[in-house]
Amino acid sequence: MTPADVAAKRYATKVFDPTQRISDDDFAQLMAVMRLAPSSVNTQPWHFFVAADDDAKTRLAAAAAPVGSIYAYNAPKILAASHSVVFSAQQTLSDDYLHHLSGVEQADGRYKSPQARSNYQNTRLQFVTINREDPRGLADWCARQVYLNIGASLMAAAQMGIDALPMEGIDTDGLNKTLNLNNQGLQPLAIICFGYAAQEDFNADLPKSRLPMGELFTHL
Numbered sequence: 001m002t003p004a005d006v007a008a009k010r011y012a013t014k015v016f017d018p019t020q021r022i023s024d025d026d027f028a029q030l031m032a033v034m035r036l037a038p039s040s041v042n043t044q045p046w047h048f049f050v051a052a053d054d055d056a057k058t059r060l061a062a063a064a065a066p067v068g069s070i071y072a073y074n075a076p077k078i079l080a081a082s083h084s085v086v087f088s089a090q091q092t093l094s095d096d097y098l099h100h101l102s103g104v105e106q107a108d109g110r111y112k113s114p115q116a117r118s119n120y121q122n123t124r125l126q127f128v129t130i131n132r133e134d135p136r137g138l139a140d141w142c143a144r145q146v147y148l149n150i151g152a153s154l155m156a157a158a159q160m161g162i163d164a165l166p167m168e169g170i171d172t173d174g175l176n177k178t179l180n181l182n183n184q185g186l187q188p189l190a191i192i193c194f195g196y197a198a199q200e201d202f203n204a205d206l207p208k209s210r211l212p213m214g215e216l217f218t219h220l
């Protein structure tokens with residue numbers, strides 16, 4: 001399949017088949033894609049909470065899509081998907097964390113000299129500082145990196161024949177409480193449900209609808 005074929009095939013799956021599970025090998029591939037996604041100055045400001053069994057998915061659905069809330073319509077997707085994953089973003093990038101990143105890069109052989117390491121750390125700090133001072137703030141910058149990860153993960157799943165649904169319709173306060181996210185310096189952004197569509201998924205056969213090419217592209 002070409003990348004455009006994968007993009008055309010991927011769609012927001014609304015009804016999952018609860019009897020079909022993603023194999024451990026396939027889910028390991030997806031986790032590898034999440035880990036390898038790009039981020040500005042390699043900040044990797046994300047953490048993923050994976051609900052893969054009924055108990056975890058029940059707790060996740062209760063927190064993110066409580067009965068009676070405006071998000072309740074998303075609960076069946078969390079429950080029936082094979083794996084439901086919370087994509088969360090860091091809210092601050094502490095000095096300790098930036099130091100940790102640099103240490104991992106050093107151990108991974110990214111630097112040919114101490115000077116190269118120090119140069120990169122300075123560049124990273126410049127970007128972090130610019131975004132701390134930006135009115136949108138550092139948390140927003142981190143969130144933008146996580147959305148790139150979401151895009152990469154959705155495309156990878158489609159390429160593997162795994163159906164998925166990204167969901168922002170979630171109770172972030174409920175998730176914060178249940179997963180104790182704020183105390184870990186994290187904010188929840190979205191849940192991606194990964195699994196396999198049920199026969200009765202009404203969205204599967206709907207044609208794609210997108211704005212025409214001419215409206216989207218300006219060739220300079």
Ligand SMILES: Cc1cc2nc3c(=O)[nH]c(=O)nc-3n(C[C@H](O)[C@H](O)[C@H](O)COP(=O)(O)O)c2cc1C
Nearest residue numbers: 010011012013014074165166167168169170190208
């Ligand atoms: C960031 C994001 C958040 C979304 N949130 C929800 C959601 O909470 N519930 C839902 O059923 N669909 C959700 N969707 C699915 C979109 O409605 C869907 O992707 C869009 O209509 C385009 O259709 P397609 O993905 O099938 O091409 C979300 C999609 C994105 C990218």
